[in-house]
Amino acid sequence: MHGEWSTRLAFILAATGSAVGLGNIWRFPYTTGEYGGGAFVLVYLLCVAGIGIPIMMAEVMLGRRGRQSPINTMRTLASEEGKSPAWQLLGWLGIVAGFTILSFYSVVAGWTLAYVFRTASGVFQGATADGVTSIFGNLVGDPERLLAWHTIFIAMTIVVVSRGVSHGLEKAVRFLMPALFVLLIAMVGYAMNTGYFAAGLEYLFTPDFSKLTTKGVLSAMGQAFFSLSLGMGAIMIYGSYLNHRTSIARTSIVIALMDSLVAIVSAMAIFPIIFANDLDPELGPGMVFKVLPIAFGHMPGGTFFGTLFFVLLVFAAWTSAISLLEPVVAWLVENRGYNRVFASAWAGVVTWLLGVVSLLSLNAWSDYKVFGMGFMGLFDFLATNILLPLGGFLIAIFAGWYLSRASSLDELNMGDRFAYRFWRALIRYVTPIAVGVVFLRAIKVL
Numbered sequence: 297m298h299g300e301w302s303t304r305l306a307f308i309l310a311a312t313g314s315a316v317g318l319g320n321i322w323r324f325p326y327t328t329g330e331y332g333g334g335a336f337v338l339v340y341l342l343c344v345a346g347i348g349i350p351i352m353m354a355e356v357m358l359g360r361r362g363r364q365s366p367i368n369t370m371r372t373l374a375s376e377e378g379k380s381p382a383w384q385l386l387g388w389l390g391i392v393a394g395f396t397i398l399s400f401y402s403v404v405a406g407w408t409l410a411y412v413f414r415t416a417s418g419v420f421q422g423a424t425a426d427g428v429t430s431i432f433g434n435l436v437g438d439p440e441r442l443l444a445w446h447t448i449f450i451a452m453t454i455v456v457v458s459r460g461v462s463h464g465l466e467k468a469v470r471f472l473m474p475a476l477f478v479l480l481i482a483m484v485g486y487a488m489n490t491g492y493f494a495a496g497l498e499y500l501f502t503p504d505f506s507k508l509t510t511k512g513v514l515s516a517m518g519q520a521f522f523s524l525s526l527g528m529g530a531i532m533i534y535g536s537y538l539n540h541r542t543s544i545a546r547t548s549i550v551i552a553l554m555d556s557l558v559a560i561v562s563a564m565a566i567f568p569i570i571f572a573n574d575l576d577p578e579l580g581p582g583m584v585f586k587v588l589p590i591a592f593g594h595m596p597g598g599t600f601f602g603t604l605f606f607v608l609l610v611f612a613a614w615t616s617a618i619s620l621l622e623p624v625v626a627w628l629v630e631n632r633g634y635n636r637v638f639a640s641a642w643a644g645v646v647t648w649l650l651g652v653v654s655l656l657s658l659n660a661w662s663d664y665k666v667f668g669m670g671f672m673g674l675f676d677f678l679a680t681n682i683l684l685p686l687g688g689f690l691i692a693i694f695a696g697w698y699l700s701r702a703s704s705l706d707e708l709n710m711g712d713r714f715a716y717r718f719w720r721a722l723i724r725y726v727t728p729i730a731v732g733v734v735f736l737r738a739i740k741v742l
């Protein structure tokens with residue numbers, strides 16, 4: 297009953313499709329700007345290497361061993377190891393995180409859809425920074441438009457998930473991801489000619505630790521989880537469709553490298569344009585929508601390339617969104633006996649409702665603040681900086697301490713050699729301690 301990816305490449309493509317998305321191109325640049333550049337980037341990369349890759353291996357491993365939705369996988373594995381069934385709560389935590397993330401993710405994917413048509417209409421031709429900023433402001437200030445695009449994006453996500461995540465996914469990722477990457481490189485080419493490329497590189501790669509706050513470190517770690525799709529069971533469920541021959545270690549490293557590369561390259565395209573136009577790096581969540589259109593407005597063929605860029609970004613968001621919905625849909629199918637179509641629609645509608653709260657917080661409800669954040673910012677903060685690291689922490693503890701050594705040795709299938717021991721040391725000590733310390737410091741317990 298439980299399917300399998302057709303090839304190792306199919307899994308890599310699906311997991312890369314999940315990882316590469318708005319997190320890389322929309323979220324990474326503006327969060328980097330919010331926390332002052334280089335030092336944030338460095339901490340982010342350290343988190344990818346020391347926390348992200350070991351947890352990704354753990355998630356894929358647990359998924360492949362459990363072969364079910366994250367909730368049932370955790371219950372099965374805990375019982376096989378003679379441990380408490382309460383471990384299934386980890387799956388539930390992931391479901392909550394998935395709903396929360398997809399709800400605002402879909403709103404931003406909606407902006408991207410809107411920008412396909414904005415860009416195609418040619419409004420950005422010759423645009424100034426002010427003009428582009430006001431176009432973005434008009435979109436975000438209009439709840440009806442946001443609602444329409446959000447609804448369309450959720451519907452798109454439901455359609456794919458209801459047919460089963462592997463349909464069409466391989467092709468979409470295999471051709472569209474490289475195309476997106478090539479366009480990003482072209483944007484870097486444009487950025488090189490702004491005269492501010494060196495300033496951009498310096499901003500991104502010269503760490504100034506005086507700018508790094510505790511909250512910045514928490515956000516860098518959250519960003520690593522978000523960008524790699526970790527901590528909520530998305531990668532676990534993709535791992536559950538993986539065959540037994542594939543090397544989990546090598547695959548995880550490849551995916552993490554590709555993901556980080558896309559994030560870094562998009563920041564390299566964006567920041568020089570920011571400096572060239574005298575904009576503030578603290579542009580906030582509108583950053584890519586306020587910056588890249590300036591480039592599309594001035595480069596040759598900008599209307600065409602800009603439209604193509606946003607189309608490809610929609611695809612990247614789409615292949616990510618389905619992985620946020622899949623864990624809960626798989627659970628509804630397994631435990632409730634729903635068919636996939638009904639389960640996807642049900643989960644999609646719940647997410648849609650939550651998304652409406654997010655999109656209203658950008659306009660009609662913009663006066664409501666919780667901890668100084670609007671609802672959209674709050675959902676993002678809670679899910680990315682709290683739920684995902686918490687999920688990742690528990691995954692590390694389970695994989696390192698509760699799953700027997702024999703089980704992880706068998707499942708990772710890399711021999712009892714240095715690489716395996718290194719992973720095990722990371723997942724038992726380094727990863728949980730690092731996540732725990734950052735976390736506790738952030739809530740000012742330490």
Ligand code: TRP
Nearest residue numbers: 315317318319522523525530616
């Ligand atoms: N990683 C995706 C991105 O960067 C978003 C995403 C998909 C995600 N699935 C996830 C984030 C699971 C956290 C958890 O756009």
